[in-house]
Amino acid sequence: GWFSRGGTEKPDTKKAAPATPAAPDAAEKKTKAPPPPPVEELAAAERDHTCAAGLVFDVYANGASENPVRVEMSGGQCETVAAFEAAVSRAVCEDTAACHVRDGAGRRVRRCSELSRNSAEAGVQPGLIPRAYGVRRDMRWVFPTEEVGYKRYLPHLQITLTTLAEEPRLFALDNFLTEEDASQLIEDALAISDDEHKLTRSSVGAKGYTVSSTRTSENAWVKDTKTAMRMKRRAFELLGFDHYDERMADGLQVLRYNNTNGYAAHKDYLDRPRGLSREAMEPSLGGANRLATVFLYLSDVQHGGQTVFPHAPRPSIASSLPALESRPLDDEVIGLRDAIVSKDEYTWEPRLIDECYTKLAAAPKKGRAILFYSQHPDGTLDNMATHGGCPVLEGTKWASNLWIWNKAMPFGSSRFQSKDDDSGDSSGVDVEVSTTGVSAEVFWVGGGGEEAPMGTVSQGDNLRLNSFVGHSFVARRNGAEVSRYTVARGAQAWAVPP
Ligand SMILES: O=C(O)CCC(=O)C(=O)O
Numbered sequence: 239g240w241f242s243r244g245g246t247e248k249p250d251t252k253k254a255a256p257a258t259p260a261a262p263d264a265a266e267k268k269t270k271a272p273p274p275p276p277v278e279e280l281a282a283a284e285r286d287h288t289c290a291a292g293l294v295f296d297v298y299a300n301g302a303s304e305n306p307v308r309v310e311m312s313g314g315q316c317e318t319v320a321a322f323e324a325a326v327s328r329a330v331c332e333d334t335a336a337c338h339v340r341d342g343a344g345r346r347v348r349r350c351s352e353l354s355r356n357s358a359e360a361g362v363q364p365g366l367i368p369r370a371y372g373v374r375r376d377m378r379w380v381f382p383t384e385e386v387g388y389k390r391y392l393p394h395l396q397i398t399l400t401t402l403a404e405e406p407r408l409f410a411l412d413n414f415l416t417e418e419d420a421s422q423l424i425e426d427a428l429a430i431s432d433d434e435h436k437l438t439r440s441s442v443g444a445k446g447y448t449v450s451s452t453r454t455s456e457n458a459w460v461k462d463t464k465t466a467m468r469m470k471r472r473a474f475e476l477l478g479f480d481h482y483d484e485r486m487a488d489g490l491q492v493l494r495y496n497n498t499n500g501y502a503a504h505k506d507y508l509d510r511p512r513g514l515s516r517e518a519m520e521p522s523l524g525g526a527n528r529l530a531t532v533f534l535y536l537s538d539v540q541h542g543g544q545t546v547f548p549h550a551p552r553p554s555i556a557s558s559l560p561a562l563e564s565r566p567l568d569d570e571v572i573g574l575r576d577a578i579v580s581k582d583e584y585t586w587e588p589r590l591i592d593e594c595y596t597k598l599a600a601a602p603k604k605g606r607a608i609l610f611y612s613q614h615p616d617g618t619l620d621n622m623a624t625h626g627g628c629p630v631l632e633g634t635k636w637a638s639n640l641w642i643w644n645k646a647m648p649f650g651s652s653r654f655q656s657k658d659d660d661s662g663d664s665s666g667v668d669v670e671v672s673t674t675g676v677s678a679e680v681f682w683v684g685g686g687g688e689e690a691p692m693g694t695v696s697q698g699d700n701l702r703l704n705s706f707v708g709h710s711f712v713a714r715r716n717g718a719e720v721s722r723y724t725v726a727r728g729a730q731a732w733a734v735p736p
């Protein structure tokens with residue numbers, strides 16, 4: 239795994255125990271609590287960024303807004319990629335080679351001069367001392383929240399990220415797309431005519447496209463129009479991915495909510511489909527799942543239509559953040575609510591509407607996007623990210639989902655590009671994996687040769703895979719390949735040799 243190339247060096251102790259100081263190489267020093275910043279009156283942007291004389295910087299854990307470790311590197315060391323990454327890794331990661339380094343905007347940085355230069359760009363990070371973030375190589379960059387209302391400028395996207403909440407990590411991006419982009423995506427959605435992708439009443443669950451009573455919107459899948467591709471690439475860039483990869487995106491789903499339509503509270507993180515092991519969809523164990531949602535508002539909405547996070551309180555400063563709903567549940571809202579609520583049967587809508595006006599809720603605005611993470615920086619599920627689409631109380635709401643995975647999905651990118659996006663079932667091929675030998679680990683093999691764990695097979699304990707024709711798998715014992723398998727048509731059996 240990613241530990242192996244780090245050699246034998248033990249991670250440094252992070253406790254500030256004076257008797258046993260950390261023993262990094264002589265070129266690098268670090269302390270726990272940041273001392274007062276060096277009195278340096280030079281404006282950050284005018285600094286010399288060659289770092290010939292070394293650099294003092296603060297290292298934060300992925301996604302963290304506090305408890306940095308101050309690191310001081312000498313000039314020569316600073317410009318060596320391996321030494322720079324090792325210094326950051328020693329500060330906040332388990333192993334000297336465990337992490338790569340990002341700046342406050344999520345961009346990869348490889349040496350001190352890059353960190354120094356990037357950090358000096360206005361708005362990238364708070365404070366004068368450059369900040370480096372150590373991100374484990376098997377994890378994804380996650381934006382630090384700092385505090386509700388914090389604004390971070392992202393120079394590479396020329397856009398400002400505003401923190402709306404810390405739990406869940408929720409951000410707003412005004413003008414993520416232009417009004418023309420928004421209108422174009424709606425046009426693209428309306429132009430689709432094939433039954434598989436055109437605008438149709440949303441469904442959840444298995445095959446057969448069960449119309450859902452908890453999701454009353456319509457949706458379409460816009461595959462690869464110019465605007466859709468541009469939005470998808472922009473979302474990947476926003477999340478700090480080094481390049482765009484279809485296998486980590488569900489495609490672009492355009493939603494239309496007519497008056498009264500909404501979507502009950504749910505998680506975007508997916509339950510594992512039948513037949514997949516727990517690890518396969520558990521990022522903290524090496525699996526793949528949805529990491530984050532970039533949700534685009536393609537229209538304004540007269541009343542309602544917020545995106546609500548009912549487990550989270552409304553921030554006290556909501557009224558000073560236009561991207562947050564701050565209106566109370568007043569008589570007008572109650573009137574609109576009661577007009578759409580059925581008196582005769584129990585439905586989820588009234589309670590959600592109340593939460594839309596009392597809990598954490600993002601307000602729709604044409605051209606605005608929100609970003610929220612379904613996973614914590616360590617890959618575990620963030621239950622606080624539970625959210626719903628507030629029923630539209632007046633008007634029409636157009637919006638779009640971009641779901642981005644932490645790594646390639648184990649069933650190929652087509653898996654969730656059907657209408658049946660929230661399905662826990664599969665219309666693929668069942669493969670029964672068995673062995674008469676000792677247990678073996680089974681991995682799905684992606685197009686680029688990367689592998690995702692699917693589970694363990696052992697004698698008397700078969701593994702069932704839901705897969706697709708043409709997909710490949712490998713079985714390994716102690717890392718060594720024992721068998722490879724490519725899925726053909728029809729129900730399949732794969733006997734892994736003992
Ligand atoms: O419409 C919204 O605001 C949220 C929609 C949503 O959560 C979804 O489609 O998964």
Ligand SMILES: [Fe+2]
Nearest residue numbers: 504505506625
């Ligand atoms: Fe959702």
